[in-house]
Amino acid sequence: MRLQGKSAIITGAASGIGAGTAEVFAEQGARLVLVDRDIDGLHGVQDALAATGAEIRLCPGDVSERATAEAAVAMALEAFGRLDVLFNNAGVMTSGDFAEWDEDRWDELLDINLRGMYLMCHAAVPAMLAAGGGSIINTSSVMAVLTEPGYEAYTTSKAGIVGLTKALAVSYTDRGLRVNCIQPGWIDTPMNRRLAEELGGMDKLTPLIRQQQPLSRMITTREVGNLVAFLASDDSSGISGAAIPIDGAASAAI
Ligand SMILES: NC(=O)c1ccc[n+]([C@@H]2O[C@H](COP(=O)([O-])OP(=O)(O)OC[C@H]3O[C@@H](n4cnc5c(N)ncnc54)[C@H](O)[C@@H]3O)[C@@H](O)[C@H]2O)c1
Structure with missing residues (x-):
């Protein structure tokens, strides 16, 4: 129960890594605000977690819009009185021949994967500092460092998340707010x-x-959830500004 009583926001919580992490967080005692644009998916996750007894609020919305970030933070403060953890995870992966990509497609991906992370952090940081600090975990990717043709926008977004993570960590770690990112491989x-x-x-x-x-x-979504729960917990109190691979040695291989 290492997240007992912690108030946490998870984005992209209706599916995949976000849903798997919500399960681990709920089992470890966290109180949750789950954010996603897939409303049915959010309800499905809430139903699946009912047996854990965790307090859960749903915040449907698009993370590329400031209103979603503000609503999620306001919901955590109203429901739980504080915000301790932000798992900034919502993202999309699309690829295609770079020469065929127009600006709209580029902007759409960057708006979700990178601007969305900025908006959530921007809304959450003041609330987290008011609670004495906490932990932000951003989902980057092994593709921030290892990539292949057709992933220019995705790789740019995931490398940008590493930069955002390190810059925020340098700004706020001395005030008790740790910021890290994870770099999943094949999940x-x-x-x-x-x-x-x-x-x-x-x-x-x-x-x-x-x-x-x-x-x-x-790698299973629960295995990723276990890493995120560690980074969210006080057990990782010395770790900030890190980009941590969870990729089964993919980034170590030639
Ligand atoms: N699956 C992998 O192998 C892998 C590897 C590296 C990184 N990632 C990253 O992990 C994160 C989660 O991916 P996943 O594999 O669980 O994908 P997924 O598609 O299963 O889940 C992503 C969730 O994000 C939500 N979402 C997407 N755009 C949104 C938006 N604009 N506003 C609100 N919600 C939005 C979706 O509705 C979905 O519920 C992404 O950032 C992805 O880039 C995944």
Whole structure:
């Protein structure tokens, strides 16, 4: 119960890494504001977590809009009286030939993956400082450092998240607010199941995962949730400004 009583916002909580982390947080005693643009998905996660007895509020909205960030922070303060943890995780992954990408597509991805992170941090930081600090965890990606053709926008967004993380950590760690990011490799989520479908089935994706990720399997969302819970907890009190891979040695391999 290392998150007992902590008030936490999780974005992108309706699916994948966000939903898996919400489960771990709920089991470890956190009180949750779950943010996502998928309202049905949010209700599904809330129902699935009912047995944990965790206090949960839902905040439907688009993270690329300031109103969503402000609503989520206001909801945490109203419901729980404080904000201790922000897991800034909502994101999309799209790819395609760079020459074919127009500005609208570029802006759409960057607005969700990077501007959304800024907006959430901007709304949350004053509330977290008022509570004496806390922990922000941003979801970057192994693709911030290892990439492939067609991922210019995605890689730019995920590398930008590392910069935002380090800059915020330098600004606020001395006031008790730690800021870190995680860099997942291949995680078993709907995002990757959609990718498998595009490639023609999981049989097509599995050899690629074995080749790129020495762990030779996808990492579960609960395994990611365990790392995020550690970073959210006081057990990680010495860690700030870090970009931590959870990629089964993918970023260590040639
Ligand atoms: N799955 C992986 O292998 C992997 C690897 C590295 C990084 N990531 C990152 O992890 C994060 C979560 O990805 P996932 O794999 O769980 O994907 P997912 O598609 O399963 O879940 C993403 C969630 O974010 C929500 N979302 C997307 N855009 C939103 C917006 N504008 N406003 C509010 N909610 C929005 C979606 O509705 C969805 O519920 C993303 O930032 C992704 O880039 C994933």
